[in-house]
Structures are given as structure tokens and as C-alpha cells.
Amino acid sequence: MRTSWADSASEIPVSDNGSTPRPTRSAYVPPHLRNRQASDAPNLPGPATERPGFCGTAGGSRWSGGGAPKPELGHSGPGYGYAGGLVGRGGSGGGWNNRSRGWDKREREVNPFDDDVDGKTVDVEQAFGEPENTGINFDAYEDIPVETSGENVPPPVNTFAEIDLGEVMNQNIRRCKYVKPTPIQRHAIPIALAGRDLMACAQTGSGKTAAFCFPIISGIMREQYVQRPRVGRAVYPLALILSPTRELSCQIHDEAKKFSYQTGVKVVVAYGGAPINQQLRELERGVDILVATPGRLVDLLERARLSLMMIRYLALDEADRMLDMGFEPQIRKIVEQMDMPNRGVRQTMLFSATFPREIQRLASDFLSNYIFLTVGRVGSSTDLIVQRVEFVLESDKRSHLMDLLHAQRENGAHGKQALTLVFVETKKGADSLEHWLCINGFPATTIHGDRTQQERELALRSFKTGKTPILVATDVAARGLDIPHVAHVVNFDLPNDIDDYVHRIGRTGRAGKSGLATAFFNEGNLSMARPLAELMQEANQEVPAWLTRYASRAPYGGSKNRRSGGGRFGARDFRRESSFGKNLDYYGGGGNSGNAAYGVPSNYGGGYAPGVTSAWD
């Protein structure tokens, strides 16, 4: 029943010294209701300034509506009232319907779905009412092992209907063609809706984005009429979602816009390499959820155009990457040294497909009484990705790639080539391989950190649409990107880190679909022999005898050949490992994986190759 919560910022000024805000009007009227007859007005709660600070959640907000108790948001700034939600959870006659009924300016919001025909939204019930084959192979997830630890873990759900997300969000979920929640969603959404902090590890392509977006959007919808201070030109988002790359931030933003369509929750993205003024203008129009890369976020904070003091929800996607050596200082600055509410006051959710123990230990600094959740792991759970490893000398790699591409082209339907993502180690290597492919008749493009943002976006579009069905990439494209129809991932150069391999191959075989991953291995990759052989074995893949031999002779993998896994899982809760801190096997598998035998001193983040590190935003 409102447009963005952020609109209220323009209504409730705060004096420069941050003292009690004085409403300029007797009662705040959301913008979309301002020109309506009084009789049309919904039953609004009184002015939020009559309520105590963050703790004013009477009336069935998420915190008081049956979830686990959440510490009160005793924020230092006085009077920034969170008025209580109008309704409790699950009241069919109440809140969600009320909320959607009041939305009468829907047409203003750009429809992010493909169901807009001639300016009219087609009936989603009609469009998706049939028993839908969404392309997701849920059987593939049936026997995925799930492990949770922590106190009072809320039980999982089996259907979206069991989660009270409200009719508008439910409609958006149907428009996304999500018929039932994936395992990570089944477990993570109830945990997050109960207000709990969460460290969640689930295989690539298994729907983690929705798992953190749904509770955030729903939480903001429930907490009605959040009033925000107005200090200078700063804006005050309620939720912050951080991701390591610009492209991933854009993707999360696009997804979140779909999930929040017509809910009144406003999502904005800010990332480096794009003009900041445009992003500032967008922020000024109102922001509830800010999706950002760390660098641009710090820039906005330092310009005092953004304040984190109203943040209720913090989500880190690819959290292990966000907390590794490259990003950790920036993340600490953002989370601990700016004006963000403390852990336990905000709700924090960390998601990734991999979670090395040392990173878990670091991450626990940001969490309060959290639940650790792990759902399978790429290698062991998605037999959906067929993994092949071939011994290819450095000098033969190009011709070998050419053979693969020719074979693929011959098998392609209607002469159309399936999308192929080729990972290389360096930016120079990417450019040179792209050039070589093009002159040999294979339309290719490239994405890496030396390209301008415009070039990167163009390259991604050209790849997605199949115009250039081969994308040569550095690790900048390794994580999170959800590109439909990537049939083949080629590790032309293997990464030095098995977790990076997991993320790279995860660009195919997503959402229950099958995929193929081929790795070129040679003596330059000895440190990868053992973790790779192990990972493939866990995933029921055929491990070539020569790789097993290399694995048995391999030196202890070096700093990067850690395994974040514990047997069947992408990671294990480090709190469970009584030996943690006593030995050096930070990355050794719990359970039965033989990593302890590696005896790898942690030394995590012992340095990515320069060409790789700089590819990250």
C-alpha cells in the first residue's frame, strides 16, 4: 500500500545534529495515497514518531509475529520509528491482501517479467496455472543431504504456500515459474523469516538468490511505514545485499525486482565502472534494498550519500569470496566501522556454495547466534554436471579446444551452437584466446577486469543471446552468474583453488538441468590433482587412472588446495569441529574426505594470481 519506504525520508526531516525528527505533517501519507479521498485511505497506524525507536513493532510485525525473539533494535538515533506491521503473519483476511489492494499505481512500475503483452500483464494464473514443468529437475534434489546446526532451528517447509509471503509476492513467484521451493529455499526461508542469522551453503545453481531475497522483501513489507531520517543528501536503505562482482550485483538486482514487483519495496543497484551520478539519482528516488559491490558502496558512504544506520537486513552473496583476503578489509569497514547497526541488531545472512573453515571463523564475527545450514555440495550432489578432465599440454590447448568446439557444433541442434564458457587464468590470455577463436571461425567474446564496464555488459549480453556463443572469461565470471543454456564449461586453465573450480563448473547444470564441464590438466596443475580427483569421485564421476596416479604422488596441495567440504557437504559448521584452532587442518574435510592427509597449513588467501585478483570488483 505504498511506494518505496524510502519516500518517507522526504517527509521526516531530522535536524543536522540528528536529534528528534519532527514530522512536517501531522501524519505521514504514502505518496501513492496522497491524492485520494479520505474515505479511500487505509487504516494507517499513527505517526511513527509516536512509537519508540526500532522496537516499535506492535501489531504483528515479523519480530512479534511468531518468529524467534529478536533483540530489540535499540538504535542510538532517537525516534526513527518502525511502526508495527498492520497485520500478523498468516492472516488471510488481513495484511497481505490489504497491502496489495491499496496498490493503485501498478502501471508505473516497469514490468520485469516477460508476461507484459501490449502493455497489459497477462493473467499469470492462466499462463502458469497448468502443472508447470519449469525446467527444474526436482528429483535431482530429492536425496540431497541437509545439515543444520545452531539453537532452535525452525523446521523447513515443503511448499511456497506454507510460507506466508503474501499474495503479491506469491504472484511474482508464479511469474518466475517457481512451482516449489528448492532445498535451500525450503530450509533457509523459514530460518530467515524467523529473524535468525544464517550461514548457508548450497550447491551452485540451487536458488540461493531467492532464499535470501524472499525473506528480506517480505520482512520489509511487514514492517510498515519505516520512517527515515533526512540528513544532508544521504539515503537510508533497510537492506543491503553485497556481492563480489558488478555483473552478479546486476543479476541479483534484476531478480530482486521481479520478486518485489508491485510490493512497493524499492530495489536499487550500485556498482563500480558505471557512472555514479546515475546511481545517485536512482538512490534519491528511494531505496529499500540496496544491492552493491563493496567498492562502490564505500564510495557512496564516503561521499555521505548513503547511510547504513537503518539497515535491518544484511546479506552477503558469495560470502566466502567476500570475506577472503581481497575483500575482507572492505567488508569489515562497511559492516563494523560505518554506521550499520551491530550484529544481533541487524539480521545477517551469508550464502555461498563453498565455505572454507577459516572463512567461517572470520564470518562468525558478523553473525549472532546463527544457524549453519548446508545443502549438499556441487561435486557430490549435482551428478547433473558431467565432469571430464583431459591431459593437455600447454602447447596443445588451443587445438584441443578447437576439437571440442567442432564436435559440439556438429552435435548442436539446427546448426546452433550451445553456449560455451571458457575459463582462463589471465586477462591477456582471455583476449588472445578470444582473438584466436574469432579468426578460426568461432564467434567469441571476452569478459575480464581490464575491459570497461560497458564492454563487459555488452559481452555478457552477446553471449547470453547466442550472438557470440563462446565467452572467454577470467574468474570474474566464475561466481553467481546465472546464464541459461550454458551447456559446456571448459577450464582451459585450471584454477589454483578447488573451490574456484566448483564455482566455475557451476555456471552449467543449474536449476536441475544437466551440463558438461571439461578441464585441461597438465603438470602445471599438480597441486590440483588430489582435490580434483577427490571431488570428481564424490560426484560419481569417472576419474582417469592417470589423474589418480598424479593425485597419489601429488605434493600437499599448497595454500590454495583446500577443501571447504566435509564429505557430502559443501562445508561443515566449523563450530562443530572440536579440533578447530588446535591443528592446521582448517580446510580438511570433516567426515571422510581425506584432506587431513594434506596437512595443509591454512594460509588462506595466500594470493591469487595478480591477473585473477584484479578481475574482481
Ligand SMILES: Nc1ncnc2c1ncn2[C@@H]1O[C@H](COP(=O)(O)OP(=O)(O)OP(=O)(O)O)[C@@H](O)[C@H]1O
Ligand atoms: N524454486 C525454484 N523453482 C524453479 N527455478 C528456480 C527456483 N529457485 C531458483 N530457480 C532458478 O534457478 C536458477 C539458479 O538460481 P540462483 O542463481 O539463485 O542459484 P545460486 O544457488 O545462487 O547459484 P550460484 O551458487 O551459482 O550463485 C535461476 O535461474 C533461478 O531463477
